[in-house]
Amino acid sequence: MAAATSLVYYLIGLRAVAVIENTEDQVGFGLIAGTAFLVGTVLILVIDSRVMFALGALAQVFIIWMYFALSSDRNPSFEVWGVSIRILQALLLGVLAYLAIRRGERVPGAEAGPARRSNGEGPGRVALQVGDDHLRRS
Numbered sequence: 001m002a003a004a005t006s007l008v009y010y011l012i013g014l015r016a017v018a019v020i021e022n023t024e025d026q027v028g029f030g031l032i033a034g035t036a037f038l039v040g041t042v043l044i045l046v047i048d049s050r051v052m053f054a055l056g057a058l059a060q061v062f063i064i065w066m067y068f069a070l071s072s073d074r075n076p077s078f079e080v081w082g083v084s085i086r087i088l089q090a091l092l093l094g095v096l097a098y099l100a101i102r103r104g105e106r107v108p109g110a111e112a113g114p115a116r117r118s119n120g121e122g123p124g125r126v127a128l129q130v131g132d133d134h135l136r137r138s
Helices: 002-013 023-046 050-069 080-101
Strands: 126-130 133-137
Touching: 002 023, 002 080, 023 050, 050 080
Parallel strands: none
Antiparallel strands: 126 133
């Protein structure tokens, strides 16, 4: 969801979609926001930490709040791309909040964090067990 949000922001920044009347004004914003969400995507994938997930969730709350707080300053106040991004962000918020408050159980044999394998190559595998499902991240 963070990656999808990044992609939409990049589309805005590259002016593939218009979200305000003067599309020149959306270039910098779209590229900066797209890069921020891309960095967030990488952090979510690399760092398995409740604190990281909580910070990501708080960032989503702030960004969603700012979108609505500043709506009267934009023309149009609301448009399809902005609302679509907020839907993605609300879903991301839910997932991050869940990950931040869950009781993460490690699957036996899984290494935590970016530890090296015994052969010294590549990151270790991290797996979380949720009920009968297993989520794996490399």
